[in-house]
Amino acid sequence: MHPTVGRRRWNAYFVCGFAGYLAGVALVTALAFRLELDVTVRAMLVLVPPLTMLVAIKLSQLVFGDERIVFYQQTIAVVATTVAAVALAGGPAARAFDLATLGMGLGLALGRVGCFRVACCYGRRARRGVRYRAVHAAAGFPPRWVGLPLVPLQLIDAAASLTATIGGVATLCAGAPAGTAACTYVVGYGLSRFALEFERGDPARPIVAGISEAQWTAAATAGLAAALHPAWWTIGAAAALAVACGGLVAVDRWDLAPALTLGTAHHVDELAAAIDRRGATTSAGVRVTVARLPDGRTDVVVTRPGRRIDARALTRVAAQLGHPWASCEVVPGKTAGLFHLLLSVEG
Secondary structure (H helix, E strand, O other): OOOEEOOOOEEHHHHHHHHHHHHHHHHHHHHHHHOOOOHHHHHHHHHHHHHHHHHHHHHHHHHHOOOOOOHHHHHHHHHHHHHHHHHHOOOOHHHHHHHHHHHHHHHHHHHHHHHHHHOOOOEOEEEEEEOOOHHHHOOOOOHHHOOOOEOOHHHHHHHHHHHHHHHHHHHHHOOOOOOHHHHHHHHHHHHHHHHHHHHEOOOOOOEEOOEEHHHHHHHHHHHHHHHHOOOHHHHHHHHHHHHHHHHHHHHHHHOOOHHHHHOOHHHHHHHHHHHHOOEEEOOOOOEEEEEEOOOOOEEEEEEOOOOOOOHHHHHHHHOOOOOOEEEEEEEEOOOOOEEEEEEEEOO
16 A cells, blocks of 8 residues: 555545545535535536635644644635535525535545545554554654554544445435434434544544544534424434433543543644653643663653543553553553553564
8 A cells, every 4th residue: 555646646635635525516516416506506506515625724824834634624614614604605505515525525435535545534553443654653643653454444434424325325315304314414424523533543632521523513513403304313313422422421531441541543642752762741631651671671650640541441551552662561560540651662
């Protein structure tokens, strides 16, 4: 696998993203003809989304200092702008909601293949999975995971988006009221994305109260779907995600599950950096000191003063450390709340 495609070595992310755009346009155009929408509305459905995407990406560069493409953020911007444009032109806003959402959903399904090829939005360590190479590390992939199996999260997410898109198209073609197809996608993809976030390996996305940005957005958009199209399945999905968010907030607030809290991608990166620096304290309150043992192993002494920590949590974290560590043994210390991570170097 390589982050480029073709003899001209085009960037795989760009190629797949452009293919996703074309596929989305084709789908939206076909559905617009089926619904007998006028030419003005069809033109808006094709032209407004890419223009909005370009503006949103440019704004992210101005705000964050670099290009930041986040599916949920760009999709909300695209759908909202498209619906507003169609409504101002006197067209069917609810149908624009359907088509813009489904077009973005199909675009994501192909775009995630590009993510898979270039090693962004990657998953966590796994027994089996995709293995990235040094060429990916040169482009920003963590060197400590080069050659190690990871969950192919991008492909799973692509399949989830494609499935939700097909469900939305089927709903629309079955004659469901306007807006139902979009809500079908929003709920279906939101449920899967909420669950998949637990397997994210990249630490780039912010986490608030123990919940990732995408999880908050999934819950919020499911709530919006329930408000726009109240039905047992929309209300049930919104309620399930609200309860899940409440549970994660409680876990974070009262430290109920250290394995979940300490095993996030962000915290694993912090711990790996603390070990490299021979000692530090992470944002989760984990205090690390490092010593070299006579047998060649590295003894990482771990404590978490005033907060919970256990062997299960540390085992979960240690499994994600990657290179240069070949193996890890978690040994409870003689003092309560103190553990030793005995790390062996590869080779």
